[in-house]
Amino acid sequence: MPVSSRRLLAFAATSALAGLGGAPAFAQAAAPPADLQAQVRQLTALVQSLAERDQAQIQALQAQVKLLQAQVDAQSAVQTTAVQTSAAQSAAPRVAQNAAGPFTVAGAGRTAADPQIATPRVEQNATHHFVLRSDDGQYSIGFAGVVQFDAGEYLGFRPASKVVGPQALSDGINARRARFGISGTAAGGWSYAFIYDGGNSQDTAAKGIETAQIVYGGIKGVALEVGYSNTFFTLDQSTSSNDTLFLERATPSNIATNFNAGDARSNAGVRFFGDRYWVGGYLTGPASGDSHTTTGERFGAFERAAFQVLKGKDYSLHLGVGYDQLIRAPNAGNGTPNTLSLSDQPELRIDPTTFANTGALGTAKNPVTGGSVIDLETAATWKGWIWQGEYYHYEVDRQGLRHNSFDGEYGQIAYTLTGETHRYNPQAGSYFRIYPTHPFSWRDGQWGAWELAARVSYIDLNSNFLSGASIAAQPAAIDGGKQRAYTLGLNWYPNDLIRLELDYNHLDYAKSNGAAVTGAALGVPVGARFNAVSLRSQVVF
Numbered sequence: 444m445p446v447s448s449r450r451l452l453a454f455a456a457t458s459a460l461a462g463l464g465g466a467p468a469f470a471q472a473a474a475p476p477a478d479l480q481a482q483v484r485q486l487t488a489l490v491q492s493l494a495e496r497d498q499a500q501i502q503a504l505q506a507q508v509k510l511l512q513a514q515v516d517a518q519s520a521v522q523t524t525a526v527q528t529s530a531a532q533s534a535a536p537r538v539a540q541n542a543a544g545p546f547t548v549a550g551a552g553r554t555a556a557d558p559q560i561a562t563p564r565v566e567q568n569a570t571h572h573f574v575l576r577s578d579d580g581q582y583s584i585g586f587a588g589v590v591q592f593d594a595g596e597y598l599g600f601r602p603a604s605k606v607v608g609p610q611a612l613s614d615g616i617n618a619r620r621a622r623f624g625i626s627g628t629a630a631g632g633w634s635y636a637f638i639y640d641g642g643n644s645q646d647t648a649a650k651g652i653e654t655a656q657i658v659y660g661g662i663k664g665v666a667l668e669v670g671y672s673n674t675f676f677t678l679d680q681s682t683s684s685n686d687t688l689f690l691e692r693a694t695p696s697n698i699a700t701n702f703n704a705g706d707a708r709s710n711a712g713v714r715f716f717g718d719r720y721w722v723g724g725y726l727t728g729p730a731s732g733d734s735h736t737t738t739g740e741r742f743g744a745f746e747r748a749a750f751q752v753l754k755g756k757d758y759s760l761h762l763g764v765g766y767d768q769l770i771r772a773p774n775a776g777n778g779t780p781n782t783l784s785l786s787d788q789p790e791l792r793i794d795p796t797t798f799a800n801t802g803a804l805g806t807a808k809n810p811v812t813g814g815s816v817i818d819l820e821t822a823a824t825w826k827g828w829i830w831q832g833e834y835y836h837y838e839v840d841r842q843g844l845r846h847n848s849f850d851g852e853y854g855q856i857a858y859t860l861t862g863e864t865h866r867y868n869p870q871a872g873s874y875f876r877i878y879p880t881h882p883f884s885w886r887d888g889q890w891g892a893w894e895l896a897a898r899v900s901y902i903d904l905n906s907n908f909l910s911g912a913s914i915a916a917q918p919a920a921i922d923g924g925k926q927r928a929y930t931l932g933l934n935w936y937p938n939d940l941i942r943l944e945l946d947y948n949h950l951d952y953a954k955s956n957g958a959a960v961t962g963a964a965l966g967v968p969v970g971a972r973f974n975a976v977s978l979r980s981q982v983v984f
Contacts, residue, residue, distance in 0.1 A: 533634075533663070534634065534658050534665065534668075534714075534716075534870065535626075535634055535658065535666075535870060536634055536635065536636035536658050536668070537636070537656070538587050538622075538624070538626055538638050538654050538672075539626040539636055540683075540868060540870045540871060561577065561579065562578050563575050563578060564576055571939055571940060571984075572585060572587070573585055574627065581629070582627070582628065582629055583628045584625055584626075584627035585625065585626060586624075586625060587622075587623075587638065588622050588623040588624065588638075589620055589622050589685055589982070589983045589984075590618070590620070590621050590642075590981070591621075591642070592616070592979065592980045593616065593617045593618075593690060593792065593793065593977060593978070594615075594616045594617075594793075594977065594978050595617075595791055595793035595975055595977035595978070596614040596975065596976055596977075597614060597793075597794065597973050597974070597975045598973065598974040598975060600612055600971065601972050602970075602971045603953075603954075603968035603969055603970045603971060603972075604956070604963055604967065604968065604969040606960060606963045607958075607960050607969040608969040608970060609796050609798070609971055612794040612973065612975075613793070614793065615793050615794070616793075618642040619643075620640060621640065621641040621642035621649075622639065622641070623638070623641070624636065624654065625637055626638075632659060632660050632662070633657065633658070633659055633660075633661070634657075634658045635656065635657050635658070636654050636656050637652075637655050639652060639653060640652075640653040644792040645795055650731075650732070651731050652731040652732075653671070653706070653731070654670070654671055654672050655672075656668060656670030656672045664716055664717050665715055665716075666714045668710075668712065668714075669710070669711040670711075671707055671710075671730075671731045672708070673705070673706050673707070673708070674700070674704040674725065675714065675721075675723055675725070675747060675871060676699070676705075676725075676745040676747055676816075676818070677696050677699050677700060677704075677765060677818050677820065677833060678761075678818075678872070678873055679696035679833060679853075680699075680704065680705065681747075681872055682871070682873040683871075683873075683875075685876065686874065686876035688831075688855055688894075688898070689790075689855075689896065689898060689930055689932050689944070690790075690791065690792075690946050690977055690979050691788075691790045691791060691792060692790075693833075693855070693928070694787040694789070694790055694853075694900055694902050694926060695835050695852055695853050695900055695901070698785050698799070698835070698849075698902060698904075699767065699816045699818060699835045699837065701784075701786075701787070702783070702814055702837075703742065703743025703744075703745075703769050703770075704727055705730070706730070707730050708727050708728070708731075709728040709729055709731070710725045710726065710727045710728065711725065711726050712725030713725075714870075716870055716872065717869055718754065718869050719751045720749070720751070721748070721749040721750075721763075721869065721870075721872030722748045722749075723746070723747055723748075724746040725745055725746075727742065727744065728740060728741070728742050729773075733773070738773055738774065738775060738776060739771070739775075739777075739779075739781065740773065741772060741773040742771045743770050744768050745767040745768070746765065746766050747765035747766075747818075747872070748763060749761060749762070749763030749764075749872035750762055750763065751867065754867075757825060757864070758824060758825045758826070759822075759824045760823045761823065762820070763821075764817075764820070765816075765817070766815065766816070766817055766818070767816040767818070768814075769811075769813055769815065770813070772805065772810075772811040772814070774810075779807075780805045780809075780811075781805055781810045782804060782805035782810070782811055783803075783811045783839060784800070784802060784804065785799075785800070785804075785837070785839075785923065786801065786923075787799055789926070789928065789950045789952065789973075790900070790928050790930065790950065791948055791975055791977055793977065798924065798952040798970075799923055799924055799952065800904070800923055800924070801921050802923070804839060804847075805841060808842075808843065809841045809842050809918065810841065810842050811840070812841060812842050813840045814837070814838055814839045814840060815837075816835055816838075817836045818833060818834070819833065819834045819835075820832075822873075822874065824864060824865055824874070827859035827860070827862050827864065828859075829857050829864075830854075831856075832853060832854035833852065834850075834851075835850065835852065836848065836849075836850055837850070841919075844919040845907055847906040847919070847921050849903055849904050849906055850902075850903050852901055853899065854899055854900075855897065855898035856897055856898075857895060857896035857897075857934075858895050858896075859877055859894045860892075860893040860894065861879065861890075861891070861892045861893050862880070863879060863880055877936060879891040879892035879936045879937070879939070880892070882937065882938040882939070883937035891935060891936050891937040892936040893933070893934070893935055894932075894935075895931075895932070895933060895934075896930075896932035896933075896934065897930065897931050898929070898930040899927075900926075900927070901926070901928075902925065902926045904921065904923025904924055905923060906921040906923075907919045907920045908920040908921060908957070910966045911955070912957070912966075913959060914957040914958060917957075922955065923954075924952055924953060924954030925952070925953045925954070926951070927950070927951045928948065928949070928950045928951075929949045930946055930947065931947045932944060932947075933945045940982055940983055941980075941981065941982050942981045943978070943979070943980055943981070944978065944981070945977075946975075946977045946978075946979075947974070947975070948975040949972075949973075949974050950973055950975075951970075952970040953968065954968070954970045955967070955968065956968075956969045
């Protein structure tokens, strides 16, 4: 009973007692019994009224306490779910891995007036990705996208032959990637993503579906996934194109994933991951956009294991190995041979010309029967430094011909001038781009993060080839040439979402003429060398 009510009741009782026993003796004797009974009834009614009112107030207060406790429990559940999600590293689709950290509430949940109404809330994480999440935290949906706008100029192009091989490259601009879509979660540990790419290496046609994927991550540190997505074969490919140090990945890496991994590839598999390890295996099929009627579909598989051998506050050491198998090469339709072509544009996508190129491998007499890639990967960080390098050994088998093998490698290093560190991405077994400690602000005199980078790459696509002799006379020979590329980069990160990359490339492509061409003798050089300057403007959301 509240204090005020107790005081009122005490006052009433005292007054009544005073009326009964505090008056003079002659007054008591004069009071008739009926009056005394009336006073008793009035006092009883007063006590009962006060008790009922106090009980109603107690019940109202109890209801308010229950409501407040429910709100506290709801908020605690949200925070606990976020912490558990972060600690358990719940699986997320490739496009959502950098948005999978704990989120904070930016909108209201239940209201006090309607405790039974479930109200969605808007949340954001540390890298400013926003999602709309259900009141119980079981369902969410959020936008995801990236725009990469490139401009480049080729300088000092020098062809080795005036007759054979590329003679010039075209400058220009290009929407390298223009991806937009959604990703989210569903009850029971499920997540999903759909991303459409309106950009391409050339602007003549949109690329199409980039990601259409379902992931089950209800078991801590495990992801079962199926759909179209970027794959996790090689360290370079496992690093998102939003996070790579340069505009393009190294040519040896692109050649490796050209077998049956890479971008927008249909796949199904499982990965196991934690802060110190990544192990996974996948079956792969045709890429998004491949024909299902006029072209024989390609199939393959890959396995990869990577480990953080050393891990500390200011350093890490990453080692890994991967193995890729080409189960069936594609063909041009029923009755045509299975073929495979290994090629790549020269580490820049402004001009579509390919340099390192085996041409189509596989004929009706000698179709491609299989192939494989072995990948050895290394990476390390120490404070503002990061190193990454890989070695590849490629093999191609053709019916009735001697086995063909090739080699490639690259190494790259970067230093953050402003002291930030590349964080490890355990879900992919790779590293994120840096995020500025002090975002750019003209008013506050902050300049974001700055990074210097350098890379050297090498690829040899010659196999069983004798220079000076015709390819027609060497059916087991492949004359794809040798390529050395050197790249310097300066990257500016004004904030978490925007990045500007300035690259300088020098490329030397060497090839011996293996075809009978008028004006170019067999064995003479038909390669080229050039320099290029390119700039990328990127926004990721």
